[in-house]
Amino acid sequence: MQLPLNALRMFDAAARHLSLTRAAEELHVTQAAVSQHIRNLEERLGKPLFRRLPRGLALTDEGHALWPAVSQSFERIALSLQQLAEPRPREILTVGVVGTFAIGWLIPRLSEFQQLHPYIDLRLLTNNNRVDLAGEGLDAAVRFGDGSWHGTRADMLLRAPLSPMCTPALAQRLRHPGDLASQTLLRSYRAQEWEGWFAAAGQPAPLARGAMFDSSLTLAEAAAQGAGIALLPTRLFEHMLNQGRLVRPFAQEVNTGAYWLTHLKSRQASSALQTFRHWLLAQLQHEGASANSLPAEALDQDSA
Structure with missing residues (x-):
């Protein structure tokens, strides 16, 4: 079935605003023109698309079914025209x-x-x-x-030395790096990180028994919720430090x-x-x- 493009445009505007007056203002035509185009469209379809109310319009079931397809089609047309108008392709x-x-x-x-x-x-x-x-x-x-x-060109962006981070409440119990031995040490899938940090701090490494995470983001969130102490790249969690959700009980870092x-x-x-x-x-x-x-x-x- 071939339907007039103008009528579909009027229908789209009226469905968005649920008002013939506002649809007419958007399209710079008269309210009577919008009403006539929609009436013609309904006659072609043999189904009502709107229910006329004292203070506006309401879509019928048929209108609800038709409007998403019409709206998305006009959006795709607008996007294609915008891309064609750009001086260079994206x-x-x-x-x-x-x-x-x-x-x-x-x-x-x-x-x-x-x-x-x-x-x-x-x-x-x-x-x-x-x-x-x-x-x-x-x-x-x-x-x-x-x-x-292997087979990859790599450009270094930034080093990300790791430092212990935990909640402010937990940090109050920590006075010396050795105090970490009695705490829950959350782990990443890189198993040697805590050993490296304790070596840099000049302390024997305890056995880390905390939960293991495959993402520093979930590791940091676990630490912020009090699950334990996480070893995290300070440079990339400044936002959580600034918010006060995490603190650094010790300045010692380790490069991994x-x-x-x-x-x-x-x-x-x-x-x-x-x-x-x-x-x-x-x-x-x-x-x-x-x-x-x-x-x-x-x-x-x-x-x-």
């Missing part, structure tokens, strides 16, 4: 990001990147540091480790790795990926958070 960039880095660093700065580069359609897929660039169809991934992944931007050497970096990489490194260097000291010209090179 580039899709799909990046896997370990959740800790996404929450602790990237998301608070994401609006700045989008304002600077509106033609990059950035799509973020969070993970727990387990990622398959080729299998998941990712252009790049931010992950934590030592930078050694860094966050890296990685992509396959076998795949040429797109212009969108090069732009994202340049922005990440420049932003981190400006903040003084990166362990890199790449010269400016290195930022502009293709990372193949």
